[in-house]
Each structure stands twice: as structure tokens, then as C-alpha cells.
Amino acid sequence: MLAPQSTAPQSVTLEPYRPPVLPAGKVCQMVVASVGDDGIIYGMTRNAGFVNTEKEFEQLVENIQQHVKSLGHQQPYTWKLGEGCAVRGSDMLWHRGKVLEVFGGCVKVRYIDQGFIEKIPVCHIFPTVLFEEVPQLCIPCQLYGLLPVGNVWQPDAVHLLKELLQHRYINVDIMELPKDPKEKMLVQIHFDGMSLATIMEHHQHAVQDKSVMLTKQHILKLADDELEDFDFSYKGLEVDEPAIGFYTYPVVPDKGKLFPVIVKHLETPNVVYITLDDMQAKLDSEDLKEALERVNQHADSLPPLSDFSAGAPCLAKYSDGQYYRAKLAGFENLNPVKLLIIHVDFGSMDTLTTDRLRQIPAELLNFPCQAIKVNLAGFRPPAIDDETERVPYKPEWSLEALWTMLSLLQGKKLLAFRVYCM
Structure with a gap:
């Protein structure tokens, strides 16, 4: 069992938790824990080849419930932004959290292992850092090469993302890993044989980022220039391209003719x-x-x-x-x-x-x-x-x-x- 690291209220620190462990490969499967109002997708990896954060999360929650029993009664405390805390959520279970905003008798916290944000009465949070040696278990992901219409994800677009993704297994292509593991990972998402970007474009919630498309074209052009002195054979590597075009219709006789x-x-x-x-x-x-x-x-x-x-x-x-x-x-x-x-x-x-x-x-x-x-x-x-x-x-x-x-x-x-x- 993991050994909890609990600190006294006066020594609660800012940014107390380790960043998530990022996948080492180019593809992985995730279960989506939540989708933020800013369109950021929080997922847990579940492939055998990577850290199976979904299983680790279940074990962590169980360990937290056992440890919280020994915390005693909460004392008055002045909260600071960015502090770690224990949060009693709407599921009546305790989770690891981080303070985002303080107002009145409530605190806005982020569940660091699930990604979502909730406004909690101060009586339901405790100033302690739990299992600080365990990295955050959800990875923030941003859709690669896709811009929300108006550059801000609208509520109906976020609602669609949540309906499509939350608590669902998805296939993820990792396009770019962040330099800082606490930052967002750029991804493309596929499920049921479909691209999430295609669905969001179809519903007119987003458009392709032309700067990304131009960058990719520029890279390809550079690669072609560097390879022009080599003799390549593509025999046996050809693939059938999807049919491009539309249907035609027969000519209907002129007006008035039977x-x-x-x-x-x-x-x-x-x-x-x-x-x-x-x-x-x-x-x-x-x-x-x-x-x-x-x-x-x-x-x-x-x-x-x-x-x-x-x-x-x-x-x-x-x-x-x-x-x-x-x-x-x-x-x-x-x-x-x-x-x-x-x-x-x-x-x-x-x-x-x-x-x-x-x-x-x-x-x-x-x-x-x-x-x-x-x-x-x-x-x-x-x-x-x-x-x-x-x-x-x-x-x-x-x-x-x-x-x-x-x-x-x-x-x-x-x-x-x-x-x-x-």
C-alpha cells in the first residue's frame, strides 16, 4: 500500500504534486475523465505498455479513504491559490485537489487526478497534501490543429465534447509532447473509426488551423528538397486513394415535355x-x-x-x-x-x-x-x-x-x- 505523506496545515505548499507521466510512444488508448470549459481533455492512459493510470486511480482513491480517517477535525485555515488539499467530492469520497480560487465560504478546486473543477464549501476540503510521491494521474490534452470558432470553445461545443468523450475509451495519436510535463499534450483523437476533428468541423464548432497545415507542408517541402538527389522506388507501396468526387444525375426533359x-x-x-x-x-x-x-x-x-x-x-x-x-x-x-x-x-x-x-x-x-x-x-x-x-x-x-x-x-x-x- 502507498505510504501517505501528510503535512500540517501551516506547511501546505504550492504546486505540491508531481506532474503526470507522459506516454513514451506515438499512440495510446485513454479513458476520458473530464472535459474542461476551455476544451481541454483530461485522460488516463490504460495501455499495458504504459502506466495504467485508470487502475492506479482506483487504488489511490481507496488508499485516500483509509488515510483521511486519521486526519482528525479541521481547524480554521486561510487558503492560498495553488495549494494542495483533500477534497470531499459530490460522490462523497475524498480526492486529491488543488485550490484555484477562494471566495466567501467556498473554494474552487481542481481534482488533480480527474481534471474537472468544482466549487466546494470550505467544510468539505482539508488542508493536507496526500500521496505527494504519486504523479497526477490525468494528462491534459489539447486537440492538435483545430481552432474553436471565435477562438473560444462555446458552451454548446463543450457540451458536445463531453457527450462524445467523457468516461469513454478513445484512441489517441500523440502529435507533440509538452516540454513541461505539466502543460498540455497535443493530440488527435479517434473513436468508432472517426476523427473527433471531423465531427467538430461538421457541427461548425471548429476549423482547421491553417498555420499548422502550412507548417506541415513546409516541412514536407524541405524533406523533398533534401532527398531530391536520391533514387527511390515506390513499387509495392502504392495504396488506393479514396474516391474523390460526387454523384451525377440524369438529364430531365425540358419544361412541358411528357x-x-x-x-x-x-x-x-x-x-x-x-x-x-x-x-x-x-x-x-x-x-x-x-x-x-x-x-x-x-x-x-x-x-x-x-x-x-x-x-x-x-x-x-x-x-x-x-x-x-x-x-x-x-x-x-x-x-x-x-x-x-x-x-x-x-x-x-x-x-x-x-x-x-x-x-x-x-x-x-x-x-x-x-x-x-x-x-x-x-x-x-x-x-x-x-x-x-x-x-x-x-x-x-x-x-x-x-x-x-x-x-x-x-x-x-x-x-x-x-x-x-x-
């Missing part, structure tokens, strides 16, 4: 997905079907999706076990991560986890989308509607109206003409 269509899917009674029913569309459909069959023979070996921006093309695994063309519509859930996708050849939507999404081969971008989203002219919800069952995502429409339009249109061969194009 053309045959098949209704593929109804979103609402007046918003539907159609496919053209002409010879070229049929040929494209057959060629696409053959290409998808070829891709599905090895689809599980395709790289997982890495671009999670809205509208990004991908392959999505359907309930029949086959992959079909799709595009991302947005994030549906964050814990666990689930994304909303649209099947571009059918019009239907689905919510999938990241392991059911793959990068799309470039050849599948050559075929135009089979489903075209259109609005039906002359249809709108009634001003008065006594139906109680409503379409959940469009409550202005009743389910009865949706079922009626489904029976009239779904899968039917019809004639259409364009009256307006946005």
Missing part, C-alpha cells in the same frame, strides 16, 4: 423520388447492377469510410447484406456514432453505424443516380385535418395521406412533365 417515370420512394405525399423510364436509363441501370455485383464480391475488404462530410458518396450495407450506393445526410446519433444516409438509387434513408459504411470505388461514380427527388406540383397539406396520426418527421401531413399516395404512386409507371426547376 416523359415516362417510375416512382421509387415517397418521403411525404408531395415529395417523391422518381427514376426515368427511358432506354438510356434502363441501360445505365443494368450496367450499374453489374458493377455493384462485382464490387460486392469483395466489399468487406474495401477501406472504411473516412470522409464524413454531408453529401459525401459512400457504400452502405443494407439489411440483405449487400452494399449499395449512398451519400451522407448527417449525424443521427453520437454515442454510439450513427449516420443518416440516403440510398441514391432508391431514395430511401437509413441510419447506420460506421462499420457498415465503405469508401466507394471510383467506377461507381460514373453512373448517374437512379433516384431523382422531385416535388409534386399542386399538392400541399390541408388547412384543416382531423386525422390524429401524423407523419413523425413532417407532422403537417397525416399518415392517412401518406398511405393513400403510396397506394397510388409507389412502383407505378407514370407520365410526368416538369413545370418548374429550382
Whole structure:
């Protein structure tokens, strides 16, 4: 058992605790203890190759509870900023702390082994330093190359970070270790196959730091200049790059001209997905079907999706076990991560986890989308509607109206003409 080092109140010192032990490698796994209002992430390493601070924390808390029993009654004390202390937290357990601010009958303290800050009545803190030979067990981490919008992390952005990270295991790429181990470690974070930076950018809470990107480009250029006299062979080292591009759509006949269509899917009674029913569309459909069959023979070996921006093309695994063309519509859930996708050849939507999404081969971008989203002219919800069952995502429409339009249109061969194009 660790031997506690307790000092009398009059000898409580500033900065009494040792800094955390930083990982020696470039990658590690952490459990996130807390996220600060300034966007700093406090994590404990848990890899077998590093100090397993998660286990050490459990043992330390147990030892502290035993030691605090012998401290006796608290005497009046004048607190100073930066002092070490014992804190009785909201979990009714004692923890190691550090004084950040003193006001009235309360003290603002940081739990040094978990990172978070709390305002505590003075009756719940004790002027003593516990187990000072044990380093702080959480490492402050800052996201590398990512700037909060407005240069300050807004409350909704911090809320999202907490929802995504707290008490969760994450994979961490260590980009830069601090010169002072008490300072922040620069990291990139990945979980469920996704980059945290991508999620924060998608929600418009942050942007890439251009100065970091320029620095990296400058370093790469210097490296190229230094190596230009050497003869390198890259044979066998090539990797397939993710497909870059977007889907195309078939050309719809001019305004006022009749053309045959098949209704593929109804979103609402007046918003539907159609496919053209002409010879070229049929040929494209057959060629696409053959290409998808070829891709599905090895689809599980395709790289997982890495671009999670809205509208990004991908392959999505359907309930029949086959992959079909799709595009991302947005994030549906964050814990666990689930994304909303649209099947571009059918019009239907689905919510999938990241392991059911793959990068799309470039050849599948050559075929135009089979489903075209259109609005039906002359249809709108009634001003008065006594139906109680409503379409959940469009409550202005009743389910009865949706079922009626489904029976009239779904899968039917019809004639259409364009009256307006946005």
C-alpha cells in the first residue's frame, strides 16, 4: 500500500504534486475523465505498455479513504491559490485537489487526478497534501490543429465534447509532447473509426488551423528538397486513394415535355423520388447492377469510410447484406456514432453505424443516380385535418395521406412533365 505523506496545515505548499507521466510512444488508448470549459481533455492512459493510470486511480482513491480517517477535525485555515488539499467530492469520497480560487465560504478546486473543477464549501476540503510521491494521474490534452470558432470553445461545443468523450475509451495519436510535463499534450483523437476533428468541423464548432497545415507542408517541402538527389522506388507501396468526387444525375426533359417515370420512394405525399423510364436509363441501370455485383464480391475488404462530410458518396450495407450506393445526410446519433444516409438509387434513408459504411470505388461514380427527388406540383397539406396520426418527421401531413399516395404512386409507371426547376 502507498505510504501517505501528510503535512500540517501551516506547511501546505504550492504546486505540491508531481506532474503526470507522459506516454513514451506515438499512440495510446485513454479513458476520458473530464472535459474542461476551455476544451481541454483530461485522460488516463490504460495501455499495458504504459502506466495504467485508470487502475492506479482506483487504488489511490481507496488508499485516500483509509488515510483521511486519521486526519482528525479541521481547524480554521486561510487558503492560498495553488495549494494542495483533500477534497470531499459530490460522490462523497475524498480526492486529491488543488485550490484555484477562494471566495466567501467556498473554494474552487481542481481534482488533480480527474481534471474537472468544482466549487466546494470550505467544510468539505482539508488542508493536507496526500500521496505527494504519486504523479497526477490525468494528462491534459489539447486537440492538435483545430481552432474553436471565435477562438473560444462555446458552451454548446463543450457540451458536445463531453457527450462524445467523457468516461469513454478513445484512441489517441500523440502529435507533440509538452516540454513541461505539466502543460498540455497535443493530440488527435479517434473513436468508432472517426476523427473527433471531423465531427467538430461538421457541427461548425471548429476549423482547421491553417498555420499548422502550412507548417506541415513546409516541412514536407524541405524533406523533398533534401532527398531530391536520391533514387527511390515506390513499387509495392502504392495504396488506393479514396474516391474523390460526387454523384451525377440524369438529364430531365425540358419544361412541358411528357416523359415516362417510375416512382421509387415517397418521403411525404408531395415529395417523391422518381427514376426515368427511358432506354438510356434502363441501360445505365443494368450496367450499374453489374458493377455493384462485382464490387460486392469483395466489399468487406474495401477501406472504411473516412470522409464524413454531408453529401459525401459512400457504400452502405443494407439489411440483405449487400452494399449499395449512398451519400451522407448527417449525424443521427453520437454515442454510439450513427449516420443518416440516403440510398441514391432508391431514395430511401437509413441510419447506420460506421462499420457498415465503405469508401466507394471510383467506377461507381460514373453512373448517374437512379433516384431523382422531385416535388409534386399542386399538392400541399390541408388547412384543416382531423386525422390524429401524423407523419413523425413532417407532422403537417397525416399518415392517412401518406398511405393513400403510396397506394397510388409507389412502383407505378407514370407520365410526368416538369413545370418548374429550382
